Amino acid sequence: MSSETSTKETFEYKAEMNQLLNLIVHSLYTHPEIFLRELISNASDASNKVRHLEITDESILDRHKELTIKVQVDEKAQTFSIEDAGIGMSRDDLIENIGTIASSGTLKFLEKMKTDKDKVGDLIGQFGVGFYASYMVTDEITIETRHADKDSVGLRWTSSGQGGYSIEEIDRKERGTKISFKLKDEFKDFSKEYKIKETIKKYSNFAVFPIFVGEEKVNTIEALWTKKKKDLKDKEINEFYKFVANDWEDPLAHLQLSLEGVGSTFKALLFIPQKDSFDLMRTQEHKTVQLYANKVMIVEDCKELLPDYLHFIRGVVDTADLPLNVSREMVQSSPVMQKIKTTITTKVLQWLDKMAKKDTEKYDKFYKTFGKLFKYGINSDFTNKDKVIDLLRFETSTQDEKTSSSFKDYVSRMKEDQKEIYYITGESRSQVENNPNMEYFKKHETEVLFLIDPVDAFIIPSIPEYDGKTIKAIDKGDIDLKEDDQAKDAKENALSGALIDLFKETLKEQAQDVKISKRLVDSAVTLVATADGADKHTEQLMKMMGQDVPKSKRILEVNADHPVIRNLSKRYIANDKDPMLEKCIVQLFESAQLIDDELTSKSEYVKRMMEIMEEATQ
Numbered sequence: 001m002s003s004e005t006s007t008k009e010t011f012e013y014k015a016e017m018n019q020l021l022n023l024i025v026h027s028l029y030t031h032p033e034i035f036l037r038e039l040i041s042n043a044s045d046a047s048n049k050v051r052h053l054e055i056t057d058e059s060i061l062d063r064h065k066e067l068t069i070k071v072q073v074d075e076k077a078q079t080f081s082i083e084d085a086g087i088g089m090s091r092d093d094l095i096e097n098i099g100t101i102a103s104s105g106t107l108k109f110l111e112k113m114k115t116d117k118d119k120v121g122d123l124i125g126q127f128g129v130g131f132y133a134s135y136m137v138t139d140e141i142t143i144e145t146r147h148a149d150k151d152s153v154g155l156r157w158t159s160s161g162q163g164g165y166s167i168e169e170i171d172r173k174e175r176g177t178k179i180s181f182k183l184k185d186e187f188k189d190f191s192k193e194y195k196i197k198e199t200i201k202k203y204s205n206f207a208v209f210p211i212f213v214g215e216e217k218v219n220t221i222e223a224l225w226t227k228k229k230k231d232l233k234d235k236e237i238n239e240f241y242k243f244v245a246n247d248w249e250d251p252l253a254h255l256q257l258s259l260e261g262v263g264s265t266f267k268a269l270l271f272i273p274q275k276d277s278f279d280l281m282r283t284q285e286h287k288t289v290q291l292y293a294n295k296v297m298i299v300e301d302c303k304e305l306l307p308d309y310l311h312f313i314r315g316v317v318d319t320a321d322l323p324l325n326v327s328r329e330m331v332q333s334s335p336v337m338q339k340i341k342t343t344i345t346t347k348v349l350q351w352l353d354k355m356a357k358k359d360t361e362k363y364d365k366f367y368k369t370f371g372k373l374f375k376y377g378i379n380s381d382f383t384n385k386d387k388v389i390d391l392l393r394f395e396t397s398t399q400d401e402k403t404s405s406s407f408k409d410y411v412s413r414m415k416e417d418q419k420e421i422y423y424i425t426g427e428s429r430s431q432v433e434n435n436p437n438m439e440y441f442k443k444h445e446t447e448v449l450f451l452i453d454p455v456d457a458f459i460i461p462s463i464p465e466y467d468g469k470t471i472k473a474i475d476k477g478d479i480d481l482k483e484d485d486q487a488k489d490a491k492e493n494a495l496s497g498a499l500i501d502l503f504k505e506t507l508k509e510q511a512q513d514v515k516i517s518k519r520l521v522d523s524a525v526t527l528v529a530t531a532d533g534a535d536k537h538t539e540q541l542m543k544m545m546g547q548d549v550p551k552s553k554r555i556l557e558v559n560a561d562h563p564v565i566r567n568l569s570k571r572y573i574a575n576d577k578d579p580m581l582e583k584c585i586v587q588l589f590e591s592a593q594l595i596d597d598e599l600t601s602k603s604e605y606v607k608r609m610m611e612i613m614e615e616a617t618q
């Protein structure tokens with residue numbers, strides 16, 4: 001069918017597509033050249049897909065056609081085109097993949113980008129909006145394509161990027177896709193060969209298919225991971241990383257592996273990025289590693305090669321143990337994969353351990369960025385749990401906020417008579433530092449781990465002990481505290497058991513129990529969880545996740561040595577019916593709630609405070 005006889009159909013973009021295009025055009029101006037990277041990456045993906053298909057399907061169009069990527073520019077006409085012999089697109093592909101925003105994450109991405117324009121460049125490739133980057137440099141794009149299916153037809157798609165697009169049938173014999181456009185005046189440099197060559201060398205040097213600009217092949221096609229370690233230059237490695245991970249920045253660290261023999265034979269070049277680009281919205285899973293079988297890419301994002309908690313790793317794994325025509329399903333169930341995964345996990349944990357010992361600064365940076373994900377290893381990887389535990393880091397009460405400590409560090413600083421490891425959970429360092437439950441530990445100079453990352457509250461129940469020492473929350477009821485003599489005396493002098501009974505009676509609805517505290521020094525009262533109750537932080541977290549948690553009552557601990565408590569004691573001895581007693585008891589209880597952010601009856605609290613102040617100022 002020729003283009004003259006076919007009808008041209010027009011389609012409208014959804015509202016969000018217009019938004020997206022608008023955003024791209026207005027935010028990408030600092031890196032216009034990424035349009036080229038995105039187009040080359042799409043052409044490579046399409047070539048990869050067809051290479052795979054060629055092995056399994058004999059009937060495809062242009063079987064064994066050379067898979068090159070051709071860029072043509074015309075400086076005079078100010079035009080640019082890129083053509084691949086890849087899998088091509090059907091009409092449905094064009095509508096679904098090019099005409100619509102595919103992922104729900106993109107909408108969130110849009111929202112975020114409105115406030116955070118600097119990040120657009122970093123994220124654009126990862127959100128499936130890559131093709132549209134070209135609208136930065138042109139006003140209208142034409143795609144001519146034909147799918148590898150032997151019954152396919154040639155199609156032309158055109159759009160000015162505003163409002164909608166049109167699709168019509170054309171006469172196209174060969175398989176693959178050609179994308180062409182005229183450059184806007186301010187970007188006419190991209191119609192110069194030298195500029196295109198320079199950009200390709202910068203961003204796409206490691207594309208596995210030959211890229212031609214005019215007649216000249218411009219990229220080095222090299223499987224870097226097969227080189228010997230000593231022959232690898234840092235610069236090359238960093239460039240390679242940027243290429244595979246679609247990142248702007250150098251990686252934080254890299255690991256080259258070459259394993260042969262017993263378990264599995266594979267080579268790998270793995271990276272930890274500097275930043276977690278998904279931290280912003282967490283709407284998508286991380287992209288992980290590419291799987292190659294003898295230098296041919298078979299899976300672009302092979303999550304099965306790494307356990308979930310190591311999904312921040314990027315890079316390439318190449319094995320000779322898988323046949324080229326392996327299907328994705330086969331990859332998933334292959335025992336080869338399981339072996340590689342086990343080996344990679346062990347190697348990555350060793351790598352992190354070495355980094356933690358030799359380059360603390362780097363490790364801390366990694367931990368800050370990916371720690372949240374990494375920590376889940378404790379709950380999910382039983383075999384390596386202990387290794388992951390050793391790699392955990394915390395701020396602590398005796399170290400400044402810049403210093404992170406492992407359990408091992410903590411244990412090495414423990415005093416001789418200290419038998420347990422203590423921690424407190426909370427939202428920030430200042431919040432936990434000022435928690436009344438810290439008073440005892442400050443006074444006795446006993447170190448307390450600060451678990452101030454929300455994830456910590458989830459993992460800590462899985463670590464009951466370290467090095468034979470029980471790990472305990474300091475705001476739980478059953479802590480084995482030394483009772484110093486002073487407090488003991490004070491307790492006996494100031495508090496008759498009867499006053500405590502009055503506390504219990506007054507608060508019988510609100511508190512699980514009332515006890516004389518051994519952990520308070522400066523504060524009058526504090527609330528602690530019962531030994532088996534969820535602590536406040538866990539409760540809040542569960543609530544945050546939409547889970548209904550029955551609120552467990554807490555234990556009120558009273559500081560017998562505090563002047564207010566002593567005064568109450570005196571009043572009680574003078575007149576145990578004194579109405580001030582009850583008022584103060586409720587007020588004390590609610591003050592403890594207030595500190596824990598749990599006070600609900602604020603107006604009553606204030607009213608009662610006024611009454612007490614009124615009496616005090618008479």
Ligand code: ADP
Pocket residue numbers: 038042043046084086087088089097098125126127128129130131132177
């Ligand atoms: P992404 O590549 O991140 O998925 P793009 O907007 O760049 O996002 O492309 C959207 C989709 O369009 C691709 O996933 C692919 O299915 C299709 N596509 C783009 N370019 C090509 C091409 N050259 N050949 C075949 N399909 C393509």
